Amino acid sequence: MGEQFELHSVVEMKKPHPCGVNKWQIIRMGMDIRIKCLGCSHSVMLPRKEFSKKMKRIIDTD
Template sequence: MYDLGDIVEMKKAHPCGVNRWEITRMGADIKIKCTGCDHIVMLPRREFDKKMKKILEKKADQA
């Protein structure tokens, strides 16, 4: 499952040409930031689950 700070790939690429997004906020809504142009998008969790393709990088565990 995804977590705060993970890099994910969405089904559709961003218009800037990059398809890597960093999860910056989690809750009922999920805020993601484009790693190419720093554009921020906020999606309801249900919509995010439908549009996410896969997790590219997991945030390093701090244990």
């Protein structure tokens, strides 16, 4: 993979959230990664391996 994401990075996932927005912000990192939808503020926790598979690209790193 080679892509480096960090805390508070904004990422685009392969599938959009049901609210219609496809931008997510990383709000917690560890064994699992918690991401928050930037449209409706819903948060989801994914295992790191699953997150890496579902992430399309990094939009912004803060």
